[in-house]
Amino acid sequence: MVMAAGSITLLPQLAVSMENRQGQLVVRPFAPPGPGRTLVLAWRPGHPRAEALRTIAGTLRSVWPGAPKPPRSSATPSAR
Numbered sequence: 001m002v003m004a005a006g007s008i009t010l011l012p013q014l015a016v017s018m019e020n021r022q023g024q025l026v027v028r029p030f031a032p033p034g035p036g037r038t039l040v041l042a043w044r045p046g047h048p049r050a051e052a053l054r055t056i057a058g059t060l061r062s063v064w065p066g067a068p069k070p071p072r073s074s075a076t077p078s079a080r
Helices: 013-019 050-063
Strands: none
16 A cells, blocks of 8 residues: 555564555654554453463463563453
């Protein structure tokens, strides 16, 4: 879309090589500290694969240095 419309966009670093595979984009990384985002792994209470999801969450925390502590789970969803 950027090439067709002559516009700009923000891309996650992981997507740059795929989106610029033909080398037709000008890529300008942000100076440190660049923008960031928070990702979560969430599932509803009583999910049939909750134990597997907890295992995945634990694995992600073990390989991610400085990962935040998991929040305490709540029996009821918070109000919006």
